[in-house]
Amino acid sequence: MAYVGEFTLATDIPWYYRDAPDAKDEIRSVIMFRLKPVGTTAKLGENLTFTPRKDDVVEDVEIEKHQTERMLVNSKGEAREAERREAPLVGAYCDYLVERGHTVTRKKIVPAGEVRALYTDLFDTTDQVLIEAKGSVSREAVRMAIGQLYDYRRYIKPTPSLAVLLPSRPRQDLIDLCNVSGATAIWRDGTAFRAE
Secondary structure, eight states, X not given: OOOOOEEEEOSSSOEXXXXXXXXXXXXXXXXXXXXXXXXXXXXXXXXXXXXXXXXXXXXXXXXXXXXXXXXXXXXXXXXXXXXXXXXXXXXXXXXXXXXXXOOEEEEEEEOTTOXXXXXXXXXXXXXXXXXXXXXXXXXXXXXXXXXXXXXXXXXXXXXXXXEEEESSOOOHHHHHHHHHTTEEEEEEETTEEEEO
């Protein structure tokens, strides 16, 4: 820790909510206070006075390119290796769509009052389909994908169709769950993809 100078609470937007992990790695809502420097402060190499957006911002960005299927994560102060199971699936489906003449991107969404962006996995601009990928066909993964899709969709105009991208065919019950929620289930079938 280093002393960098005196700060005061910002007067325009003094605080905002943000999701953050607690000591058990469970996500909870926390209050972040915005501080502004008083006088001269030492430089820390980052912007100390970021401001939440006043309006929603939605823009197309390039699809995330992962060069590795494994990554190091730091949880509770311990480094461990984790597998990126979604990245190869997203890349393969993106290539599959592009080969069929589709334009594919992803959306960057910064909701009003937030400072951190949300990123979708894929957005098929040709068919106006918002796609969330999961590396597992478990109930938890499918339910999480549906929740993420509904969160993202409310910021995108016109309202897109929804799809959950999975590595293999899920149980019929989970396909039905996707369908009743208004989403199509898409899964890898060899070098092709199937949808229901």
